[in-house]
Amino acid sequence: MKAKGAKNETISWQAGHCYLGEVLVACSHTGVCAVLPGESRDELVAELARRFPDAILIHANDSRADWFASVMRYLIDSRRPLSVALDLRGTEFQCRVWQTLRDIPSGSSASYGDIARRMGMPAASRAVAGACAANPLAVVVPCHRVLRSDGSLSGYRWGIRRKQAVLSHEQGLSER
Template sequence: MSVPTPILYWSVLETEDWRLHLAATEEGLCFVGAHGQPYTELTDWASARYPRQALARDDSRLQPYAAELAAFLLGKQEHFALPLACRGTSFQESVWQALRAIPYGETRSYSDIARAIGRPAAVRAVGAAIGANPVLIAIPCHRVVGKNGTLTGYRGGLDMKSRLLAMESGRPLTATAAAPASVEIR
């Protein structure tokens, strides 16, 4: 008797201004891909993190996650309630948990996160763990800025980071960073 291959389900959330690849296991959301990045970002990530799992598109299974992300992008929701299933080292997971504790509309520095996890000298390692965050937006790494408040690297690009921070702070968005008008799974 053969054991069925576990499946990693995926979908695409599109609005007029956002295109996000999503993936989930039976346990929860495990990947949100960057705005404008190709499908290969998802496949490369999946083959590295879930090498024994088949990728299968399933828009209906991902619909609750897409709806929650869409509500966030439309400014109708500030927190994510659906389960996340992120795999990382214990250090990475502690950093990701600290990111989830950053209140909506606020930012923290890499040093702040290092202190929050009890490792004040591990600022570079914190940066690497933030860069390895597989679930953009739901684990709000966009809320981490340089010590002097400058925008620093972001897997989704600095434009996306800037748009998310402006949206959360209530600042008006520029024409290129307008709030999404419609949402659909494609």
């Protein structure tokens, strides 16, 4: 578990475009701390500033930065392992949920109840949903792979349209 952000911490960011729209990737000295899809770069930079109000945000302006390139490659093909460290910031419970989500293979899904049971907390499906909603690393921590117990889509912090797009993209990869 890590605090939201230290005063004067430096966080570098870069933005790019993919099938999700505009995507901002941010990196601290520890690793990637945010992957945010959205409609515009300005909107995403404002969201990053809200997440890390005491940080110094620096536009990396280098699409070849290892951390940025690695995340963009992962967005294109999530079957390959992510080759960059992550800086997960949340409660102990949230971090446990996010780590459990990372064990769901690309092209697969699980229910909120499945995740709670995998964690040894079968009654915690609502808390799992809350941790999914707090996930700051879109696609990289695959909360999009968590569905309702009947298999239908439920809320997604970045919109149901994006959740469906990521699931469809991953399903297409698994059919290759």
